[in-house]
Amino acid sequence: MAFNDLRQFIDKLRVTNEILEINEEVDPDLEVGAITRRTFDIGGPAIMFNKLKGYGSDYKFFSGMVSTYRRYAIALGLPADTDVKEIIKTYYERIKKPIPPKIVSSGPVKENILKDEEVDLYKFPTPKWNPRDGGKFIGTFGCVITKDPETDWTNMGVYRMMIHDPTSTGMFIVPAQHIGYHFKKYKMLNKPMPAAVAIGVDPSVVLASCGRYTFNVNELEMAGALREKPLEMVKCETLDLEVPASAEIVLEGEIDPHKLRTEGPFGEYIGYYAGGIQERPVFDVKCITHRDSPINTGTLEGKPIVEDHIIMSVGNSALSRKALIDDLGIPAVVDIAYHPWSPSNHLVVIATDGNPYPGHDKHVASALWGTKVGAGADWVVIVNKDIDITNLNEVIWAMCTRCKPDRDITVIPNFYDFAGLIPQGRDPSLIKQRRGLAKVIIDCRFPAWFKEGEVPPVSDFLEFPEEIRKAAISKIDLALKQRNRGPDT
Ligand SMILES: Cc1cc2nc3c(=O)[nH]c(=O)nc-3n(C[C@H](O)[C@H](O)[C@H](O)COP(=O)(O)O)c2cc1C
């Protein structure tokens, strides 16, 4: 089922006991961050902050939307206890059928329209998330919509936005990201880039915004695919762009290619304040539209596991599977998984059906590195398909028992550093020499030349005859039930 807006999703979280509503006053300055960090650390509920210091009860803040796989499953309309493998499969199946958005004449986001001197970003309670952050970040779940000035390509992605003053924020634009492609073109045209930012949307829109789709993909069509229903959009007030009609808050403005302002630091998804303070582009806000009693929404970044890692582990797994298996047809690849702790995109585990030809490991890894989604995978671990790739314990077992390190590990030095945020890559001597980080392939498969019978059988529960297994399961289950009930009195 598709949620019409964030509010309908929040109602669903209320029914499923997945949300904590805090009615006492909470300070957006660090207290919202600490509570959010704590719920991330224990896989706890989403949080609705109903009263924020300095704000009336009409202004709320919401965090932890999809910070667990349970709420990710609910966001896709699946049962809360859906296994992560099934969540990835659902994402992978749905994105094969893009659904374009539908333009409607108006929507709740137009309930309040603020222009010119009415524009004030401090109108909404916005957290300073982490103690060393350089300011309040309004766009941690802001879905930033831009258009290629030469083609029809509309892109949507999440790019952080630190509030500078009532009418402007930073915008962390990285050249390798799609907003970076658009921005470069505007720079060449010597024109400011129009941008609209939707905050507080149905979670499918956030999931699509965080997806590392290929060039020319419109993430709004992917939001439609994930929710299996077109997303309703309305025209912006001041720009030739459309935005989700039921967003809580929309910021309309432009990014001048020649304007820079000091931005950061920010506790980043890598787990460090690695990006530091730098001169970065500025988003000048010309108009704000918002719903009555708007719910500002965002997420905290930092050391795993934060919400970003949960989101990326699913999207990256599904998109890499699509890229390697469906689009590139790399032989023998059967499944791919990323893990939140890696953090999210820096280690990937790939399962293959055999090891079909010499150098297969390098073929698989180099194909992955050529994709947008896989470019950040610094550690590529390849295993036989009997390994459960979503279970890192099994992956470690494969590494320790099937990999001969001097033969099966390949290190490729001076490789493109996708994130630019890994602390090792910030070594001044590397930067001076324009040398990048490194990529590693760890092939944990039995050697290709092992014949049938040379691979030793695995000794585990599954090899017992079925009848004996069934009886063993029921005996243990009964004992556990009795233990949970306590001693009979
Ligand atoms: C909370 C959060 C903050 C993010 N901040 C940035 C950012 O500042 N810059 C960036 O390039 N990517 C950032 N990302 C990652 C991008 O949203 C993600 O890579 C997405 O694929 C970008 O869209 P694109 O592929 O269309 O460029 C952030 C993601 C999250 C969840």
Ligand SMILES: [Mn+2]
């Ligand atoms: Mn994109």
